[in-house]
Amino acid sequence: MNNILLLTKIFLKTSILRNISSSNQQNKKNMFKALGIILIVIYVAAIFGFLSYQMIEMLNEVNQASLFLGLWLLSTAVLILIQAIASSMNLFYFSKDIENILPLPIKPYQILVAKFNVLLLTEYFTVFMFTLIPFIIYGIVTGAGLLFYLYSVLILLVFPIIPALISCLLVMILMSFSKFTKNKDMFQIISMFLIIAFVIIVQIFTQNNTETSQEEMIQMLTQANGLVEMIEKYFITLKPAVDTLINYNSISGIVSFAELLLISIVIYILFIILSQKLYLKGAVGASISGKKSKSIKNEKGIYTDKKVWSSYLKKEMIMLFKNPIYFMQCVLPAFLLPIIFAIVFFAGSNSGLEELTKMAINPTIVFCVAIGINTFLISMIFISVTAISRDGENASFMKYIPVPIYKQIIYKCLPSIIISIVPIIFVIGIMCYLLNYYNILFIIYSFVISLLISILYSYITIIVDLKRPKLNWDTEYAVVKQNFNMIFCFAFSIAMIIIICLIGGVLGNMDLNIVAIISAVVLTFLIYLVYRYFKIKDSKLLDKIM
């Protein structure tokens, strides 16, 4: 038992808490961090709260409010399933700590339980964010008693166990085959693609439903309830959980909860017994990348020399594209988001589009819209904001090679700028097509200004990373996912979009040529300022790196 607690603490520290209760005991910084996280949590919780409120109200009008519980719990389960697949893969297999733990005299089941505890704790965070407020709203709308809230909390603690277990088991079964595939990178990419595909499918479905009336909506929800009832047969904890909440006032509520608890415990124990062998088998193989060693004898032109900048850029690109985690987190959003954006536009309601077309008489407004969308997409590229952190312990390499630091920084800014060209062109293309607006000046201006914004974004976010690098990570995942610096990317995009809106509002009637040229001059000046800053500071830029 002690071992388990100890391990849980260690894993928790190495995976999550490192970022929150950070090592450099500066309270002020931590306060800001905490504040930022709280704000995001409130924001997300508010969105879910609002969504669920509408559903509950609608269902309550036809006295079917209890349907909501099953639906929402099912969604929670799906959410946990997806999230736990991604995080259990990292937690169980790709975090470095396992290699240090394996040789210790600790029983496999203890490692397993400890890791699972950490997974569960992270899941609780999401679950509470996603479900607590909707349940409170449900309680208020249906006028439930105090006991209801107590049961809600208990259920939110017990209910996530089984979905999380299922994900773990799935991952473990897949990973035990890694002996045959032995190709960790490929495997990671495929599984991440599956998750993204799922998100896109959900996106399409929800998009088609925006224009439905209330009756249709209720009909749909009832239909969805049919789905819930069907799944209940297989997903055996769903029914007891719902029943507990519905019958919270009577004995049968307690019985249902006892049933839920019992099933969860039994399955938990079964899982631990079953997965012991499975886990260690996969875990040992996880750090092997199974390619045969390749000779360079028969390759031609391998020794050709390149300019420093092009060689440096090539190295940066390889490091980005060959690493599935970095690729998924930093590069892919740039390609994926325009596609989602296109889906939203094509499948979405036409009314917004019509309004836009009406406004389209004014080229300046269209220009501002294009720039605004591009700014948003550019700020989803997390290449520069992690450019230093991604190197981890290799970051000091920059300091001892005979290439001026400011030049290296610029080279490191290039990938973000180059990759941003894809969404920029894509968005401008879609806008032209949708609005049937093929104005060459509009296309050129939007492209140039978007590119300038992308350069500025890249320069500014790399300064953020220089000032607050995260170099001591144990999984590459942490560089992107547990990196507070991302907040600056959003800040940049929000500030930019506000400015663009102001321009659109104030200068909306001004000639497009003038607006574009003024923006170009201002942006170029700003970029030049940052460039001067790089050049003057030079080696001082890397003071945080040792």
Next chain:
Amino acid sequence: MIEIKNVSKSYVKGKKSVDNLDLQIKNGEIFGFLGPNGAGKTTTIKMITGILNPDEGEILLDGKSITKSPMEAKKQFGYVPDNPDMFVRLKGIEYLNFIADIYKVPQDIRKDRIEQLAKKFEIYDDLGSTIQSYSHGMRQKLIVISVLLHNPKNWILDEPMTGLDPKASFQLKELMREHTKNGNTVFFSTHVLEVAEKLCDRVGIINRGKLIFVGTYEKLKEQFSEDGSLEELFLEITENE
């Protein structure tokens, strides 16, 4: 030639990790830097290579200050860090080419050197695979090769022997000897006393940031205990602080 002039460095205020270090490594000399864990060896090397800025003092590489004219100074040395896990997603050959581009090594010279050194260290057949698939020793060898590509006048190596098999370690020592024969400088840190005895022209011993001995190995033996094993000698010196 490496000149370290009264250099001090502290990570935490009040605790000097390197304390008023004064050292000169002459041309044609192999210099071994010894000391227990946490003595300040890596810190010293990081200051020589420009990764850390000294709080006080100055460091010159062939007369060029690493802080005042860093670009010139950085061209004068090749550095093998203590952790050889460099850019593991690159292929061996990609890494070597990258380094060669940075130091502007012409195509024909780079081809000769890479082939000759990679064959010598027996990793030529692995150059086409990613560094991730290399063993610790293979990574170490790759870094050593990359450092030799531009034939720097000063070699600075942080614990270069760790992880190398006896053969590779022998070859590395041979390379060091050859290098100094041509009037160049080798500066390396190590924990292996035999290496220091057999290879180094002079050794320096550092403990808790302070240099407590510089000189030839014979002088070291003379000055401290006459008889007794190397280990005893080392323990005596570092514990009498």
